[in-house]
Amino acid sequence: MRTQVGIVGAGPAGMMLAHLLHRAGIDSVVVELRSRHYVQERVRAGVLEQGTRDLMVETGVGARLQRDGITHHGLELRFGGQVHRIDLSDLTGGKSITIYPQGELVKDLTDARIATGAPIYFAAEDVGTHELDSDAPTIRFLVDGQEHQVRCDFIAGCDGFHGITRSSIPASALTIFERTYPFAWLGILAETPPSSEELIYCHHERGFALHSMRTPKLTRLYLQCDPDDDIGNWPDDRIWSELNSRFATDDGWKLNCGPIVQKGITPMRSFVAEPMRFERLLLAGDCAHIVPPTGAKGLNLAIADVRLMASALAEFYKSGSHDLLDLYSQTSLRRVWKVQRFSWWMTSMLHRFPHENSFDQRRQIAELDYVTSSRAAAQSLAENYVGLPFD
Numbered sequence: 001m002r003t004q005v006g007i008v009g010a011g012p013a014g015m016m017l018a019h020l021l022h023r024a025g026i027d028s029v030v031v032e033l034r035s036r037h038y039v040q041e042r043v044r045a046g047v048l049e050q051g052t053r054d055l056m057v058e059t060g061v062g063a064r065l066q067r068d069g070i071t072h073h074g075l076e077l078r079f080g081g082q083v084h085r086i087d088l089s090d091l092t093g094g095k096s097i098t099i100y101p102q103g104e105l106v107k108d109l110t111d112a113r114i115a116t117g118a119p120i121y122f123a124a125e126d127v128g129t130h131e132l133d134s135d136a137p138t139i140r141f142l143v144d145g146q147e148h149q150v151r152c153d154f155i156a157g158c159d160g161f162h163g164i165t166r167s168s169i170p171a172s173a174l175t176i177f178e179r180t181y182p183f184a185w186l187g188i189l190a191e192t193p194p195s196s197e198e199l200i201y202c203h204h205e206r207g208f209a210l211h212s213m214r215t216p217k218l219t220r221l222y223l224q225c226d227p228d229d230d231i232g233n234w235p236d237d238r239i240w241s242e243l244n245s246r247f248a249t250d251d252g253w254k255l256n257c258g259p260i261v262q263k264g265i266t267p268m269r270s271f272v273a274e275p276m277r278f279e280r281l282l283l284a285g286d287c288a289h290i291v292p293p294t295g296a297k298g299l300n301l302a303i304a305d306v307r308l309m310a311s312a313l314a315e316f317y318k319s320g321s322h323d324l325l326d327l328y329s330q331t332s333l334r335r336v337w338k339v340q341r342f343s344w345w346m347t348s349m350l351h352r353f354p355h356e357n358s359f360d361q362r363r364q365i366a367e368l369d370y371v372t373s374s375r376a377a378a379q380s381l382a383e384n385y386v387g388l389p390f391d
């Protein structure tokens with residue numbers, strides 16, 4: 001089989017890229033390791049930046065998002081038992097965020113793909129990329145025991161942090177920048193209405209907690225835990241008790257409890273692989289970079305990457321010019337590093353660190369006090385949270 005762009009991975013990056021390329025009249029083949037059901041049911045991100053939402057709507061895949069997405073104009077920072085609202089819309093000239101589960105976004109894009117009749121392979125085994133430095137890099141894989149080979153003009157690595165595309169680049173051609181954190185997040189999905197209309201990022205001496213939501217009947221909650229902790233150590237009662245302690249306010253705020261339908265522990269990491277291109281292999285999303293989840297940025301950054309990649313490929317096929325392709329890594333990385341900075345900053349401001357001393361604790365509270373009392377500081381948080389503009 002021959003195509004213009006071979007896409008490895010059918011997560012947000014891969015499916016949005018396939019959609020944008022189709023709109024630009026560029027052929028692609030998508031190859032995904034997992035089943036369609038698995039990719040759509042995985043509980044991951046929930047917060048869309050204004051630009052991610054707009055891209056879905058402007059490119060014709062936003063109908064369900066417009067119907068079911070929940071628009072938020074602000075968020076809450078909670079510390080010292082006190083509630084502080086950041087008015088995102090007021091601080092950003094009217095921008096907002098939208099709560100819409102990642103699985104639903106992937107479903108919308110996958111439905112659009114399938115409607116085009118263009119090839120997409122799920123449950124592919126032994127996926128490998130070959131001849132990367134030739135004019136026809138190739139993806140080989142098996143489906144139901146049958147071998148497939150796709151010869152491409154370009155390959156897009158959209159296969160997440162544990163995928164194969166980044167590791168198919170010679171180690172000497174990549175520089176890795178990395179930071180691990182001495183904590184993880186325990187996340188739950190509970191069948192109970194959200195206890196607040198907006199997200200709550202909560203600093204507490206027992207550790208960070210986050211209140212989010214998926215639908216008017218489903219609450220998503222996270223709490224900081226030990227990175228080596230086992231989910232078996234967290235029976236439901238312990239989770240609710242810990243969440244209640246951390247979210248407690250001086251005015252007796254109540255957290256709604258209900259059956260926990262999903263729980264898991266997510267490690268925290270900052271990671272960047274540079275450059276995001278090797279010959280005719282272009283990387284996007286989590287396979288090139290990971291941010292700690294505190295700024296709700298991972299999915300949005302993956303979408304920002306493929307927006308640029310699609311424009312660069314469209315320019316190449318329209319005019320034969322390599323200019324945007326040659327700038328792809330550099331342009332993407334400018335945004336990647338700003339988002340790394342923001343995610344690291346939010347994480348550092350809100351979590352307890354094992355070796356912090358009383359100076360660190362006072363400084364952290366002063367930072368929260370500053371962000372919630374200075375319009376300039378709140379505006380900086382808000383413009384990053386709703387999503388930095390595209391150049």
Ligand code: FAD
Nearest residue numbers: 009011012013033045046159160285286296297298299300
């Ligand atoms: P992925 O979603 O990882 O998709 C990669 C795809 O490639 C997968 O479907 C995988 O099965 C496939 N694949 C892997 N290996 C192969 C292979 N060898 N061959 C073929 N296919 C392969 N981000 C936000 O923006 N906002 C949030 O609120 C947020 N919350 C999060 C909460 C949690 C608990 C977690 C874990 C993440 C969160 N994120 C959030 C991050 C976000 O989910 C990721 O950044 C996003 O999924 C990245 O998209 P991607 O397409 O690059 O990678």
Ligand code: DHB
Nearest residue numbers: 045046212293294295296
């Ligand atoms: C969610 C995840 C995040 O990482 C975050 O910062 C906010 C919300 C969520 O899953 O809803």
